[in-house]
Amino acid sequence: MRLVTREALLSFRRAPLLSSLSVTTIAFSLFVVGLFGLVAINLRQALRTVEERVEVVAYLLRGTPAEALATASEDIAAFPEVQSVDYVSADQALERARTSLVEFRDIYRDLQVNPLPASLEIGLKEGFRDAEHVQAVAERLKAYQFVEDVRYGRDWIERLDRVRNVAGLVVAVIGLAFAVVAVVIIGTTIRMTVLQRAREISIMRLVGAGDWFIRGPFLLEGALKGLLGGALAILLCYLGYLLFRGQENSTFTGLVFFRPFQLVMIGFFGVLLGLGASLISVGRHLRNV
Amino acid sequence: MIQFSHVFKSYPKGGFALKDATLHVAKGEFVFLTGHSGAGKSTMLRLMYAEQRPSAGDVQVSGFSIAGLHKKEVPKLRRRLGIVFQDFRLLEDRTAEENVAFALEVTGARRDLIPGRVQRVLTQVGLAGKASARPTELSGGEQQRVAIARALVNDPAIFLADEPTGNLDERATRGVFQLLRDINAGGTCVVMATHDLDLVRQTSYRTVELREGGIVYDSGQDDGRSAEPQ
Numbered sequence: 001m002r003l004v005t006r007e008a009l010l011s012f013r014r015a016p017l018l019s020s021l022s023v024t025t026i027a028f029s030l031f032v033v034g035l036f037g038l039v040a041i042n043l044r045q046a047l048r049t050v051e052e053r054v055e056v057v058a059y060l061l062r063g064t065p066a067e068a069l070a071t072a073s074e075d076i077a078a079f080p081e082v083q084s085v086d087y088v089s090a091d092q093a094l095e096r097a098r099t100s101l102v103e104f105r106d107i108y109r110d111l112q113v114n115p116l117p118a119s120l121e122i123g124l125k126e127g128f129r130d131a132e133h134v135q136a137v138a139e140r141l142k143a144y145q146f147v148e149d150v151r152y153g154r155d156w157i158e159r160l161d162r163v164r165n166v167a168g169l170v171v172a173v174i175g176l177a178f179a180v181v182a183v184v185i186i187g188t189t190i191r192m193t194v195l196q197r198a199r200e201i202s203i204m205r206l207v208g209a210g211d212w213f214i215r216g217p218f219l220l221e222g223a224l225k226g227l228l229g230g231a232l233a234i235l236l237c238y239l240g241y242l243l244f245r246g247q248e249n250s251t252f253t254g255l256v257f258f259r260p261f262q263l264v265m266i267g268f269f270g271v272l273l274g275l276g277a278s279l280i281s282v283g284r285h286l287r288n289v
Numbered sequence: 290m291i292q293f294s295h296v297f298k299s300y301p302k303g304g305f306a307l308k309d310a311t312l313h314v315a316k317g318e319f320v321f322l323t324g325h326s327g328a329g330k331s332t333m334l335r336l337m338y339a340e341q342r343p344s345a346g347d348v349q350v351s352g353f354s355i356a357g358l359h360k361k362e363v364p365k366l367r368r369r370l371g372i373v374f375q376d377f378r379l380l381e382d383r384t385a386e387e388n389v390a391f392a393l394e395v396t397g398a399r400r401d402l403i404p405g406r407v408q409r410v411l412t413q414v415g416l417a418g419k420a421s422a423r424p425t426e427l428s429g430g431e432q433q434r435v436a437i438a439r440a441l442v443n444d445p446a447i448f449l450a451d452e453p454t455g456n457l458d459e460r461a462t463r464g465v466f467q468l469l470r471d472i473n474a475g476g477t478c479v480v481m482a483t484h485d486l487d488l489v490r491q492t493s494y495r496t497v498e499l500r501e502g503g504i505v506y507d508s509g510q511d512d513g514r515s516a517e518p519q
Contacts (some may be wrong), residue, residue: 014518051361113441203378206338208367209395211360 007217008224014022015196022189026229027236029182034237036178037266038258040171047164047258052161054129056122056137056152064118064146068135072144081128086121090114090275097102116146131158186229187277190222194281201285211286218276218282226274230267234258234278290316290412290447290476291337296346298332298502308502309346314480316446319473320509324481324499330482333499334451334467335481338370339363351446357453368396371440371448375455379424385411385435386420392439410438414468430461431454437468448472450481454488462488 012019020184060069069087072159076084088096093116121136134157140152161279204214245255258266291314298307314320322330324504335341336348339355353366357443379388389407398406411417414434424432433453440448450469455464466488473479483489489496498506 199378200380202382204391204395205364205370206367206378206444207392207395208364208370210364213395 004213004216004220008220011193011197011217012224012238013220015193018189018193018196022186022193023225023228023232025189025223026186026270026274027151028230029120029178030230030266030273031183031236032260033175033178033182033269034233034266035240036171036175037262038237038241039119040175041262042255043167043171045161045254047255048126050160051126051129054124054134054152056124056134056141056150058120058122058141058144058147059117059149059151060119061146062117062146072146076120076122076141079137080142081124081133082122083121083122083125086123088119090116090118093117093119099210122245129157130161130164162186183273183277185224186273189281190218190225190274190277191285193221194218194285198285215279215282215288218278222274222276222278223271224274226272226277227242227267228270229274230270233270234263248288256274290351291319291480292335292349293336294346294348294381296336298329298336298341298347299344305502307343308335310337310499310502310503310504312504312507314478317476317478318509319470319479319492319494320481321494321496322480322491322499323484323486323496325484328499329502330484331451332502334372334449334480334482335506337447337449338372339366340381341361368443369446371437371443371445373433373440373448373450373453375452377429377436377456379425379432379439381424384421384423385427388435389439389442389456392442396443406442407438410441411435411491413441413471415436415464423425428461430464431459433457433461433465434468437465437472441472445477448477448479450479452482453505454483458487477489 073087076082094111094114097116098109118142122141124134124137128134128137131154134152135154138152141147141150151192180235201214241255241257290417291312293310293312296307297305297312299305310329310333312333322333324330332341333472336343336355337350339350339353339358342358343356346356350366351369355363358366380391383391386407389410390403393403393406408417408420409419414437416431416434419427419431424433427435433456437453448469453469454465457465462485469479470492471482494511496506497504497509
């Protein structure tokens, strides 16, 4: 193992230009993938903010007994899709209407009788905020006798669904394309190192080195380059993120960066790319000689 | 030690590099392979260290059958051989010492034993004083000595040399040749391909001459003339 490490490090020292070239190539490939990932997570973040506003409102019949309501609330809270159940009394509804619907303030002020019904506002858990689940919850709510009507903004939830599907598909396809391009580029740079050291490999074989002994340093070298490239890509992504975020009054103020786990995944992905590309390049070379 | 049995080696584009070659080399023998360029000398050597496989027939080397040798067995075979070439094949960015040690390291030798053995073979080839020189700082003859030291460090049973003096001046040639004789005197079987007939005539070692892929003369044969069965 010590020998493999020494040989791998030696190759960095012996071909600094080629080594830094491959690290830079890996870094830029991963940077593009990372930047795209950043766009993807921010898109998801934006969608999530919108999604949080998905809720189902059940309007209640006047004179619903409090006990029945309490039991039903508990029932509803136990639905697998439901995150929260909030009771809004008729008075609270009127109060809200007065503050939020300023144009009608006068009308509401002069009312003798409160025309607004009490309601249950039901928030849904993440993952259930799409048209299908919302509708299922709405149907179940309608089954309660004291529920007069159920509203949930069907149109815009369906539109949200479509945006989500299209965004998911676009992210997956373009992300995959970028990843494939990265693999090809990294494979090529590693192949260059292999070719550069073809003579050394032939000498190794001549003195009786086994294939795994020959592969070892290349694999470690590939993994190290991948790791370095990944780290550099993260740095570049972070700079790009700061650049967008730093713009004043821009629409980008709510931008998020990768979470630590995602950063580790990028590094891991880099290592995997470096390893895979080395394995393929060296393997092909060893088969050919 | 080495046995060629009716070995053919064809070129991918047609024609034969080696035609029906049969040869036996005994333990401790010194054999010259002579002939013009393209006569098949290097092909015979390449078959011996399994760089190439016979198209027909078989080659036995130190108990290994080259025709059916599994890829994984090749390193094991090569660790029993010492091989040197006309172009030395040293790693340019390592010192003489590191080049020799490298051959031991790849075989997984114990680390604490490596410096001693490297020192011993470098002394044997007369380069103890230049252990830390890089190949570019050495003369051709010295580089070949490093290559010989590298080939010797694993105590090979068979020593294969492909035109080892081809790039050397007369004085360096004499020195390298003497080294090979010393190696042979120590009991190691030496097979040396050369077209330097002066060298061949200097000694009474067995000489095998190749022409267009066939063995046309073998001084080790009983009739003393031709190895080709009539």
